[in-house]
Amino acid sequence: MSLLEVRELSRHFGGLAAVNNLSFIVDEGEIHGLIGPNGAGKTTTFNVISGFYKPTAGEILFGGRRISGLRPSRIAARGVVRTFQATTLFQELSVFENVLIGCHMQSQVGPFGALLGTSRRAERASEVRAAEILEFMGLGDRRDDETVNLPHGHQRALGIAVAIAAEPKLILLDEPFTGMNPEETRQMMVLVERVRSQGVTILLVEHDMQAVMGLCDRITVLSFGELLAQGTPIEIRSDPAVIEAYLGTV
Incomplete structure (x- = not known):
């Protein structure tokens, strides 16, 4: 069953078509890869899906x-x-406080809640949930550390933890493996699978082909803003057009 549908999507910047007539579907419960060379339109597609850019043409359906x-x-x-791509965390706050902020944004308790004591109950519930998310992401023992002192891989994991705090149905992961060594990559792959196991669908932009081929159920390949190929990792790995445009240069 499809959760996300991108239909004939285009996004132009002046005379440049960063994304052009792009269509693909992400099924509920899958890990779906969105790959392509630099400048292929991957991040622009993410920005349109998430609302940071408005489409020039086409539409996006969710549920x-x-x-x-x-x-x-x-x-x-x-x-x-x-x-x-750039970790957007509050570097001066603790690991726990970063996730707690994400939980607060989800709870949205207003002034009447404060008068009725609802805000105090919500605060306690947010603290419990933040602690549970950190344990789930393997960061429980770092909860009191300042975020600025976290290793790169842990910062990436914390970014996903903050996203989970918003209770998403679909997470758009923008290059979560960038800058990681092989051991960090392996650990992050385990975490991404763990997130999916909780019923969260994942759309993943990534250049690390080991991670993409090892994680994704299906892959959409872009080239110059247009759809180049779609299929399973096995199909994409053996597609001549993909090999010529992208995989053969990695």
Whole structure:
């Protein structure tokens, strides 16, 4: 069953078509890879899906409802949450405090909640949930560390933990393996699978082909903003057009 549908999507910047007439489907419960050479339009596609850019043409459906053109906050409220290539964390805060902020954004307790004591109950519930998320992501023993002192791999894991705090149905992971050594990559692959096991669908932009081929159920390949190929990892690995345009140069 499809969760996300991208239909004939285009995004132009002046005379440049960063994405051109792109269509693909992400099924519920899968890990779906979005790959291609630098400048292929992957991050622009993420930015349109998550509401940071409005499409020039086409539409995006999530759970059968149109989300293209909505504000990022409204798209996130429907269950589409993204991470970024550059880790966007509060470096001066603790690991626990970063995840707690994500939980607070989800709880959205207003002033009447404060008067009725709801906010105190929500605060306690957020603290419990933040602790559970950190344990789930293997960061429980780092909860009191300042984020700035975390190793690169742990910072990436924390970014996903903050995204999980928003209780997403779909996470858009933007190059989560960038800059990792082989051991960090292996650990992150385990974490991504663990997130999927909780019923979260994942759309993944990544250049690390070991991670992509090892994780993804299906892959969509872009080239110059257009669809080049779609299929399983085995099909993509053996596709002559993909090999010529991308895999053969890695």
